[in-house]
Amino acid sequence: MGITEKRYGYRANPQLSAAQIAAYLLASPTRRKSIIRDARFPKRSIVAQYSKAREGLVSFLGDGTRSLHHLVDTTDYLEKRGNRADASDWLKRDSRMSIEAVAAFQRAYNKLGFRLLDCRETPARLPALDEWAAKISVDIDVTIHVPTETGKDRIGAAILLFSRGESSEAKRIEQSKTIASLIFRFCNRFMLDRGDPDKKLCLAVDVFTGSSQGPQGQRKLDHIRDACEEIAARWDTINPPEDYDGPSPG
Structure with missing residues (x-):
């Protein structure tokens, strides 16, 4: 047991x-x-809320080239995770909101001043x-x-x-x-x-x-x-x- x-x-x-x-x-x-x-x-909690979004944004910011593949890969992962047949309601909601978070950060990136x-x-x-x-x-x-x-x-x-x-x-x-x-x-x-x-x-x-x-x-x-x-x-x-x-x- x-x-x-x-x-x-x-x-x-x-x-x-x-x-x-x-x-x-x-x-x-x-x-x-x-x-x-x-x-x-x-x-x-086995999975912290927004953990994958945070992970993707941190990887993006920590990359000296600021390659967008970090954001693209994170979004792709979250879309697949949320669409899994066995995804719980919590996982679907977290995936959707995490995608929104990544998109919101990308829109505000220049305004936030991180580029420099x-x-x-x-x-x-x-x-x-x-x-x-x-x-x-x-x-x-x-x-x-x-x-x-x-x-x-x-x-x-x-x-x-x-x-x-x-x-x-x-x-x-x-x-x-x-x-x-x-x-x-x-x-x-x-x-x-x-x-x-x-x-x-x-x-x-x-x-x-x-x-x-x-x-x-x-x-x-x-x-x-x-x-x-x-x-x-x-x-x-x-x-x-x-x-x-x-x-x-x-």
Whole structure:
């Protein structure tokens, strides 16, 4: 008899993604509780949403020639995947929306300014920001490098955002600014050996709207710090979902 795949994981210590922190800052009290629950008891997923679209766009940006075959091949793969006879409704929907994401990015490519930037793919594992009460995973997609006359690059990084769940343009922009601020902080913590971090090169890219946002100042980091303290204080009080099947919370 095979082993049934668990639906949930468990984090003993407070840790969220950059996207979760960005959502938390703008959320209602009820929604904040849900975000902490999702972070403490993360759902396991065999296939992450938009993973193939992200993979294709990162390959495109990391290719110095910016060959369009990365985008064409990704779209072809997604079309075939979505049309498979055994494709689930989830797979069909993800394939369709991922194709839309690739097309949206291609339309906005010149406007986003990536054409003149040297982008490089990142290692599979990245350290988490650990200076606050809760750790924050900043899963950057590419690092950005601009040479200077001094021989030391200006550096930054970008995260591609695919969420279509937030309909408010103002909230989408604010969340992107939070994520960009975390990217800049990440560069200052972990990339100083590669060059001098530049705010202008730290980008949260909203793929579907074809726009990007840069980081804000110290006040934004203060808000993030306060949110981390609140999350850490509530972490152990948050109960698992009703269908939780992961390890027993300690």
